Amino acid sequence: MIYLDNAATSYPKPKKVGQAMLYFLEKIGASPGRSGHRLSLKAGRIVYQTRESLAQLFDVDDPLRIIFTLNVTEALNLALKGLLRPGDQVITSSLEHNSVMRPLRELQKEGVEVEVIPCSPQGDLDPADVKKAVKKNSKLIVLNHGSNVIGNLLPISAVGKISRDHGLLFLVDVAQTAGCYPLDLKKDNLDLLAFTGHKALFGPPGTGGLVLGERVEIRKLKPLKSGGTGSQSESEEQPDFLPDIYESGTPNTVGLSGLKEGLRFVLQKGAEKIHGYEFELTQRLIAGLKDIPGVIVYGGEGNKDRIAVVSFNIKDQLPSEVGLRLEEEYKIMCRVGLHCSPAAHKTIGTFPGGTVRFSMSWFNTFKEIDEAILAVSNIARRHKRGRG
Amino acid sequence: MKGSYGVVIFYSTSAALRAESLAKRENLKIKLIPVPRHLSSDCGVCLRFESEERATLQKILQEGKVEYKDICNL
Incomplete structure (x- = not known):
């Protein structure tokens, strides 16, 4: 085969990925961040250490600015629906996956202006075309880093500079590149990274997340869901601090145990x-x-x-x-x-x-x-x- | 002050775990424990420290930009 x-x-995964998941189910099992007992703390540490490994991979200073989601699709939905309001303009390319296109078409019906920059048949995007599309109501540029169809790379470094020059946020879909292509959040001026665990990070399906760069203001990014977080339980209002504001409900601890080992493998190899x-x-x-x-x-x-x-x-x-x-x-x-x-x-x-x-x-x-x-x-x- | 403890109370368990990770790196004698009920209504954990390491811990939290709700003596 x-x-x-x-x-x-990705298949196969490094052996330790599955082993760690089984270990979690059999030896830890508990909910993280909900109780103060030993098993809950162990679960919490695994979730936190996964955040730390991701922070190391993406060179993020504060691991709590990494939000876990089900996959990159949920991360992109959180970013797009959380940031864009009717009247805003968003710029994207003609090479995007439906995980970007469908939320954008949905937002378009609610009054968000969507500008799709055509790429050449070879998949090339001219950063100058992105620059030309910037208007007064531009809020966000969203691009995939590596194409899931033809494998070419979009010029995120050049577009990052444009987004910075015009005060826009820049969201990059790194579904195909996280783990198998070097990324430099700070040098390339990337504000948000949407990643998935089950491709080149060698985690299982059901893991992914959104990295929030320092320019992303929490009060401007609406959560996709609300619910129990294990924190501020006396209140019926959603917490306003990271990562709890965006992470309601029991997380995929089994999956994250696997992702942690996948990340260890990636970080060891580089x-x-x-x-x-x-x-x-x-x-x-x-x-x-x-x-x-x-x-x-x-x-x-x-x-x-x-x-x-x-x-x-x-x-x-x-x-x-x-x-x-x-x-x-x-x-x-x-x-x-x-x-x-x-x-x-x-x-x-x-x-x-x-x-x-x-x-x-x-x-x-x-x-x-x-x-x-x-x-x-x-x-x-x-x-x-x-x-x- | 020898033998006495204090606790740092956080808004979220994630912040408590981050504090634990940073403090362990500096070999502080800390431990995550359930929040004493008389200190907070929050569920979850707080970071217990030995009182003589209080200043070092506060410096670590400040440098790591870890937000916390309160520091109190036990």
């Missing part, structure tokens, strides 16, 4: 090293795919810096058919179709058919890449002959 669907959920290895895998894959007659690889040139996500099609074959044959004949797991990103597929010209997507992680090998290339080559060749 070859797993090439890491952009959806995002730079992980990226370096994945980049090599990706270069090899792209070169191999491009050599196959009838295969179209989408996105920019292969030697540009990028993440380990590659979209392609075989001429005259439906992505769904290619995906089925990859699994049935070669035991290769990948993802076909639109990848929850209709805007991105319209941008690269593959809407509504979509593409076949291979996405790698630290745990893939060069041998697997070579086998995948050979499989695609066989599928492309045999199809032609069949028609002949």
